[in-house]
Each structure stands twice: as structure tokens, then as C-alpha cells.
Amino acid sequence: MQAQATGWLDRIKQALTLPEGDLLRDRVYRRLWTSILISSLGGQITLLALPLTAAVLLNATPTQMGLLTSMEIVPFVLFSLPGGVWLDRVRKLPVYIVGEAVLGLAVGTVPVAAWMGWLTMSWLYVVGFILGTIYTIAGSAAQIVLTQVVTRDRLVEAHAKNALASSGAEVVGPGIAGALIKLLGAPLALAADACLVMVSALILRGIRVREELHHVSGADFWRDLKAGVRFVRHQQLLVALACAVGGWQFFYNAALVVQILFATRTLGLSGETVGLCYVALGAGTVITSVLGHRISKRLGPGPSLIGGFAVCGLGWLTLGLAPVGALGVAAFAAMLFAFGVGAVLIFINFLSLRQAVTPAPLLGRMTSTMRWLILIPAGPGALLGGWLGEHVDLRASLLFAGIGGLLLSALVWRLGTIRNVAVLPVLQDLGTESTLGAEAQPGLLPEVGAQGAAAK
Numbered sequence: 001m002q003a004q005a006t007g008w009l010d011r012i013k014q015a016l017t018l019p020e021g022d023l024l025r026d027r028v029y030r031r032l033w034t035s036i037l038i039s040s041l042g043g044q045i046t047l048l049a050l051p052l053t054a055a056v057l058l059n060a061t062p063t064q065m066g067l068l069t070s071m072e073i074v075p076f077v078l079f080s081l082p083g084g085v086w087l088d089r090v091r092k093l094p095v096y097i098v099g100e101a102v103l104g105l106a107v108g109t110v111p112v113a114a115w116m117g118w119l120t121m122s123w124l125y126v127v128g129f130i131l132g133t134i135y136t137i138a139g140s141a142a143q144i145v146l147t148q149v150v151t152r153d154r155l156v157e158a159h160a161k162n163a164l165a166s167s168g169a170e171v172v173g174p175g176i177a178g179a180l181i182k183l184l185g186a187p188l189a190l191a192a193d194a195c196l197v198m199v200s201a202l203i204l205r206g207i208r209v210r211e212e213l214h215h216v217s218g219a220d221f222w223r224d225l226k227a228g229v230r231f232v233r234h235q236q237l238l239v240a241l242a243c244a245v246g247g248w249q250f251f252y253n254a255a256l257v258v259q260i261l262f263a264t265r266t267l268g269l270s271g272e273t274v275g276l277c278y279v280a281l282g283a284g285t286v287i288t289s290v291l292g293h294r295i296s297k298r299l300g301p302g303p304s305l306i307g308g309f310a311v312c313g314l315g316w317l318t319l320g321l322a323p324v325g326a327l328g329v330a331a332f333a334a335m336l337f338a339f340g341v342g343a344v345l346i347f348i349n350f351l352s353l354r355q356a357v358t359p360a361p362l363l364g365r366m367t368s369t370m371r372w373l374i375l376i377p378a379g380p381g382a383l384l385g386g387w388l389g390e391h392v393d394l395r396a397s398l399l400f401a402g403i404g405g406l407l408l409s410a411l412v413w414r415l416g417t418i419r420n421v422a423v424l425p426v427l428q429d430l431g432t433e434s435t436l437g438a439e440a441q442p443g444l445l446p447e448v449g450a451q452g453a454a455a456k
Helices: 002-016 027-057 062-087 092-116 121-149 152-184 186-204 221-233 236-266 271-277 279-299 301-320 326-356 360-375 378-391 394-415 450-455
Strands: none
Touching (some): 027 062, 027 092, 027 121, 027 186, 027 236, 027 271, 062 221, 062 236, 062 360, 092 186, 121 360, 152 186, 152 271, 152 279, 152 326, 236 271, 236 301, 236 360, 236 378, 271 326, 279 301, 301 326, 301 394, 360 378
């Protein structure tokens, strides 16, 4: 009996022990991963509480919901390209840390405004704009920080583990958010997000990466900006990725602006029930985050990404056809599960592919250019989704997104540029080509791994 118990304990210990060489064994990456986990937990509260505040407390129309989503997207259009040039000239980690702190302050203004009786849709529009600005600048910096901590050949693995951190938060976050919304109301629930994001910023302050800035004489802002755009334009894979993921963003935002309204007004769900349904989103992302690296290795990064488009489209279409009642609630949860699966497949491969083909001095401008390109269609998608929801029917927005997502996956598959990427590309050496511009040259070279970064 004792031997059997000892055997079970050994199995449990073995299951909990990280394999040799696992990224989470590295102290620097583990700290970054923990920060992502905590920040994502807070983000889940905002994901539910902000639109619920608009829809329930302020009785927002579908058009106003579309405007709220668009206000988070406008900063990407305005600031992505100049922000990328600036990021290539400064250290990325401090930008990331300050961004997290400002994010917490902006979210924290909502419960204060609600308590003072000042909260309006205009206030939420301003908060949405600030959030979008932080996502634009600090979000790009965060993606580059990962390349300073992890070697390029392990980017898919790192992005999958980051997605696992986010999806872990998505499993427990919606339940916590739903409980907080029921107990405190949606505006006050946002105070919890503000606290969590501040904790994330404090954790990031303990990370150390080596990034030396080597400014070249004759720096020219516009020349360097055009150099980044020109680099993306001359990379066939990056152009194909921008067009494909931009199309997906169009349909995603058309569905996003109405899905909370559809759940609360058509299906009649309470805020707490909506939060419980969002656990399905977390389940989808957890499963795919665990298996995503293996799926990508087996099918290839390109086919896996296209599969993500199809899964998302199928989820939106299912919800658009759902009846009112128990089946409708199940369809809402199924849509969220499908989106979790599809979005992880899309982004762990999208981020890895674009970073794999970009030299370190151009990472800031490539990241900002790609984010700018893929989010240009997001604003019109949100506005069109809101217009369809208000002037036709909430279902119309979901059906439009679902059919569009499926057609997009078929078109991208047929064109072949992305479908044919079976393995992660190898970085091409551009040497001292002048098109790199007068930017900051990171002192931590791509060949130096996470272990080397920790040692330094």
C-alpha cells in the first residue's frame, strides 16, 4: 500500500516537473510570463465590464458600441508607424512597463467617474482611445521584448506559452469578472483590473535584458519610417499576412461589437451568465495554447493560421443561427470556444512568422507597420457591424462575420502564399544595408538565448 502511494506521488511530481530546457525554467522568461498572466487576468475583467457598462448602465445603441470599439482602433491608425520609428530608437522594456501603469490608471478612472456621477459614453470613448494608444505603443514594445528574451527558433513555443498564460486567465477571469459585476456592478469591477495591471507593471520592473542603443549619425525620422514600410512591402510573406489577418480583423470586429448586445438583449443573459459563458473562451485558448506548438509543427505555421480563420468563421455563423433559449446559450458558449481556438492558431503563427523574417534593428518598425496594416480594416468592420446590428438585426452582423470568415479562409488557402509555409522561415542577413535606417541596434543579438540574457 505504501509502495503504491509512493508511486502515485512520484507520478504527480514527475507531471509537475518542467522538462529539461523548458522556457519556463528560465528566470527572465518566467517573470515575463507571470506578468502576462496577471495582466491578462485583469484584461478579462475589462473585456466584460467595459462593454457591459456601456450596454447595461448607459444603454448604448449598437452604433455607439461600434464607436466604442473604433475608439480603441483609431490610435493604431494614427500612431503605429511613427511609434515604430520611435521604438527602434529607445529601450523597449521601459516603454512596456510605463504602458502597463498608464493602462491601469485609465481603467481606474471608470469606477471613479461612475461613483461621482460623471460617467457617459464620451468618457468611455476617451478611455477606449487611451487603451488603444497603450496597446499600440506598449503592445508593440512587449512583442519586441520577447525577442530579446527568447531565441528566434523558439518564438512559436514562446508565443504558445504566452497564449497559455492568457488563456489560463480566460478560464478563471470571466467567472471572477461575472462575480465582481454581480456584487459591485460593471464599473466598480474595473477597479480590480486597474490593481492587477499595476501588479503586472511591478513584476516587469524586475526583468533585466541587455539592449544597447547605437545611434547612427544622420538620423532622419521620415527616411527611417519609409525604410520600415519598404521592408514590409518587399517581403511577400509579410504582405500576404497583413492582407489575410487584416481581413480577419474586419470580420472579427463586425461580430465583436454586437456579441454582448446579442447575448444580453436577444438571448436575455445576465452579466453573471455572460461571464460564465466566457469560460468557454478560456477553455478553447488553453487547449490550443497547449497543443498549438505541436499543431504548427505537424501542419505547418501557414496552414495552422488559415485553419484559425475557418474555426472563427464557423463560430460566428453558429451564433448567428442560434435560437433563443438553452440552445442559444450553448451556441454563445460554443462561439466563444471556437474563437479561442481560432484566435490562438492565428496569432501564435502570425507573430512568429513575421518576427522570424525581420532583422532586430527593424523589429519596431515591422511590428508597428504590420499592426497598422491589419487594424486599418478593424474600424470599418466595427462600424459596419454596429450599423447592421442597429438597422437590420443583431444576427445580421454575426452572419456577415461568419460567412466572411469562412470565405476568407478559402481565399487565403487558394492563393497559396501562406498555405505553403510548412516551417518557420530563416532570417535573411541584410548586412549593413542602408534601408535599415538610423535606429537603435539592440545589444542582445538573436543568437543569445534566454539563458544568456538571464546571466547578463
